[in-house]
Amino acid sequence: MIEGFLIGVIVTTSIVAGLFFLRFWKRTQDPLFLAFGVAFLIEGINRLRFLSLANPAEGEPSIYLIRLFAFVLIAGAIVHKNLRRART
Numbered sequence: 001m002i003e004g005f006l007i008g009v010i011v012t013t014s015i016v017a018g019l020f021f022l023r024f025w026k027r028t029q030d031p032l033f034l035a036f037g038v039a040f041l042i043e044g045i046n047r048l049r050f051l052s053l054a055n056p057a058e059g060e061p062s063i064y065l066i067r068l069f070a071f072v073l074i075a076g077a078i079v080h081k082n083l084r085r086a087r088t
Contacts, residue, residue: 007051014044035077039070
C-alpha cells in the first residue's frame with residue numbers, strides 16, 4: 001500500500017516538474033526546457049502506467065525503454081544546445 005502512495009507522489013512531482021519546464025520553455029523558447037518538460041511528463045505517465053499494472057515488475061523492459069527515450073531526449077537537447085553555442 002505504501003508503495004502505491006510513493007509512486008503516486010513520484011507521478012505527481014514528475015508531472016508538476018514537467019509543467020514548470022514547459023512554462024519556462026513557453027517564456028524563453030529554449031529547446032532544453034522543452035526537452036526537460038517532455039521528459040518529465042513522459043516519466044510521470046510511465047510511472048502512472050506502472051501504478052496501474054496488476055502485477056508491476058520493475059524489471060519490465062518496456063519501463064526501461066520509455067525511461068531511456070526520456071533520457072536520450074534530454075541528452076540530445078543538451079548536445080544540440082552545445083553545438084549551437086559552439087557555432088556562434
